[in-house]
Amino acid sequence: MTPSSLPHRYAVIGNPVEHSRSPFIHHAFAQQTGKVLVYDRLLAPIDGFVRAVDEFFAQGGDGLNVTVPFKEQACALAKDHLSPRAQLAGAANTLWMQQGQLHGCNTDGVGLLGDLQTLGFPPRDRNVLLIGAGGAAKGVIFPLLDAGCAQLRVINRSPERAHQLRDHVLSQARQFRNILQAGSLDEAQGPWDIVINATSSSLGDTPPALPQGIYAPDALAYDMMYAAQPTPFMRQAASEGASQTADGLGMLVGQAAASFMIWHGVMPDVQVVLNAVRRQLAQG
Numbered sequence: 001m002t003p004s005s006l007p008h009r010y011a012v013i014g015n016p017v018e019h020s021r022s023p024f025i026h027h028a029f030a031q032q033t034g035k036v037l038v039y040d041r042l043l044a045p046i047d048g049f050v051r052a053v054d055e056f057f058a059q060g061g062d063g064l065n066v067t068v069p070f071k072e073q074a075c076a077l078a079k080d081h082l083s084p085r086a087q088l089a090g091a092a093n094t095l096w097m098q099q100g101q102l103h104g105c106n107t108d109g110v111g112l113l114g115d116l117q118t119l120g121f122p123p124r125d126r127n128v129l130l131i132g133a134g135g136a137a138k139g140v141i142f143p144l145l146d147a148g149c150a151q152l153r154v155i156n157r158s159p160e161r162a163h164q165l166r167d168h169v170l171s172q173a174r175q176f177r178n179i180l181q182a183g184s185l186d187e188a189q190g191p192w193d194i195v196i197n198a199t200s201s202s203l204g205d206t207p208p209a210l211p212q213g214i215y216a217p218d219a220l221a222y223d224m225m226y227a228a229q230p231t232p233f234m235r236q237a238a239s240e241g242a243s244q245t246a247d248g249l250g251m252l253v254g255q256a257a258a259s260f261m262i263w264h265g266v267m268p269d270v271q272v273v274l275n276a277v278r279r280q281l282a283q284g
Contacts, residue, residue, distance in 0.1 A: 006060075007036045007037050007038045008035075008036070008037045008038070008062040008063075008263075009037070009038050009039075009040075009060060009061045009062055010026060010037055010038070010039045010040075010061070010062055010063045010064065010065070010263070011039060011040045011041065011042040011056065011061065011064055011065070012039075012040075012041055012042065012064070012065040012066075012067055013042040013043075013044050013049070013052060013053065013056070013064050013065070013066055013067070013070065014042075014043070014044070014066065014067035014068055014069075014070060015043060015044055015045070015046055015068075015069065015070070016043070016203070017041045017042065017043050017044075017067065018041060018043070019203075020041055020067065021226075021249075021252065021277050021280070021281070022039065022041075022065055022067075022252075022256060023039045023040060023041060024276075024277060024280060025252070025253055025256045025273055025277060026039040026256060026260065027039055028268075028272075028273045028276055028277075029256070029257065029260045029268040029273060032268050032269060032272065032273070033260075033264065033266050033268055035264055035266075037062075042056060042064070044070065046069070049070045049073050049074075049077075050073065050077060053074075053077060053095065053102075057097050057102070061097075062096065062097065062263065063094070063095060063096040063097075063259070063262075063263045064094070064095040064096075065093060065094060065256065065259055066092060066093045066094070066095060067093070068134075068135065068136065068200050069134070069135070069200075070135070071091035071092060071093050071106075071134075071135025071136070071138070071139065072090060072091050072134070072135045072138070074091070074092040074093070074095055074104055075089070075090055075091050075092040075104060075106075077095075077102060077104070078092055078095055078102045078103055078104030079104075080101070080102075081098070081101050081102060081103040081104065082103070082104050082105070083103075083104065083105035083106070085105055085106045085107070085109065085142070085143075086104045086105050086106040088142045088172060088173075089106045089108075089109075089138040089139045089141070089142060090138050090168060091106055091108075091135040091136075091138040091139050092104035092105060092106050093105075093106050093107060093108055093135075093139060093255065093259070094106065094107055094258075094259040094262055096262065096263055105259075105262055106138075106139045107139075107254075107255040107256075107258035107259050107262070108136065108139030108140050108251070108255050109139055109140045109142065109143025109144070110143070110254060110255060110258045111250075111251040111252065111253070111254030111255030111256070111257075111258065112140045112143065112144075112196075112224075112248075112251045112254070112255075113143050113144075113147055114250070114251075114254040114270070115222075115246070115248075115250035115251045115254055116194070116220075116222070118250060119220065119222075119244070119246055119250075121193075121194055121220045121222075121244075122147065123144050123147040123148065123149040123194060124147055124148035124149065125148060125149070125150050126149055126150060126193035126194055127149070127150050127151045127152075127190070127191070127192050127193045127194070127216070128144055128149045128151065128152045128153075128192065128193065128194045128195075128196065129152075129153050129155065129188060129190065129192040129194070129195045129196065129214065130144070130152060130153070130154045130155070130196050130198055131154075131155055131156070131185070131188075131195070131196065131197045131198055131199055131208050131210070132154075132156060132197065132198035132199035133154055133156040133158075133161040133162045133164070133165045133182075134161075134198070134199070136198040136199075136200075136224055137154060137165065137198040138165065138168075140196070140198065141154065141165065141169060141180075142169065142173070145169070145173070145176050145179065145180065149179070149194075150179070151179055151181070152176075152179055152180050152181070153180075153181040153182065153183065153187070153188070153192075154166060154180070154181070154182050154183075155182070155183050155184060155185050155187055155188050156182075156184070156185070157184070157185055157199075157208070157209075159182070159183055159184035159187075162182040162183060162184070163182045163183075165182065166180055166181070166182035185208060185209055185210060185211075186211060188210050188211055188214050189211065189213075189214065190213065190214040190215060190216060191213070191214065191215060191216035191217075191219070192214055192215060192216055192219060193216050193218075193219055193220070194219065194220050194222065195214065195215065195219065195220070195221045195222065195237065195242070196222045196223075196224065197221075197222070197223045197224060197225070197231075197233040198224050200225065201225075201232065201233065202223055202225035202227070202231035202232050202233050203225060204232075205232055206232060207231075207232040207233040207235070207236040208233065210236070210240075212240060213240075213241075214240070215237065215240060215241045215242045215243075217243070218243045218244075219241070219242050219243055219244070220242065220243075220244045220245070220246065221233065221234060221237030221238070221242035221244070221245045221246075222245075222246050222247075222248070223245075223246070223247050223248055224248035224251060225247065225248055226247035226248045226249040226252060226281070227247065227281075228281045228282055228284060230245060230247070231247055234246075234247060249274065249277060249278060249281070250270075250274055252277075253270050253273055253274040253277060254270055257270045257273075
């Protein structure tokens with residue numbers, strides 16, 4: 001087999017990454033669309049992300065999906081060739097090489113909005129609480145605001161980071177100054193129609209320390225993390241009065257489909273693959 005006929009190589013890079021379903025998702029997309037590719041998990045040392053990315057592309061890699069905690073570093077690494085979505089977010093979850101130059105985009109917002117629509121909770125005219133101020137939150141805050149939410153408050157264990165994220169948004173979009181707020185976890189007072197956990201707390205077993213009474217009637221609690229069973233955040237939300245809870249598997253498949261479109265020029269069927277991943281997750 002000649003180098004030009006080798007399958008294209010992709011991977012998801014993060015730390016931790018062993019839990020990721022991205023290889024299954026992208027191989028399912030490839031089978032659905034007739035593409036031939038290899039897609040792996042790539043564990044990068046916390047202090048070795050740049051080196052791992054450089055080595056991957058130097059060895060002929062074609063594209064990377066970036067997960068926690070490297071999305072902001074990915075944005076900085078591809079700073080000369082960022083999509084408008086990544087520029088606004090200050091975080092990138094999709095990297096690829098084009099004419100010898102590293103490019104970056106952020107498809108998290110596409111994935112989240114698509115899943116919220118499917119769940120019957122489009123953000124328009126709704127009050128939204130966003131927990132977390134890291135790369136995951138950065139990827140969805142502009143899309144949520146653009147979708148027309150009535151109010152959005154970003155809260156974080158370190159309130160300084162929440163205020164920094166608000167300042168970053170308003171430096172580029174002053175029209176949201178009366179809609180966007182920021183504060184600490186203690187400043188989560190609602191009620192909120194949609195509460196989104198954009199932290200990695202559900203990788204452990206401790207949900208964010210939130211005050212009681214934050215959920216409006218018929219509210220949705222959405223965790224960007226996912227698992228075979230309800231996450232700690234979902235369990236907390238259900239006990240606190242959220243009428244519906246959802247994990248982030250739909251967002252994961254949706255953002256993966258948008259990345260697949262960037263890399264291959266074809267949009268796969270999200271729902272078919274989402275159903276397959278959900279079955280696989282249930283089977284352990």
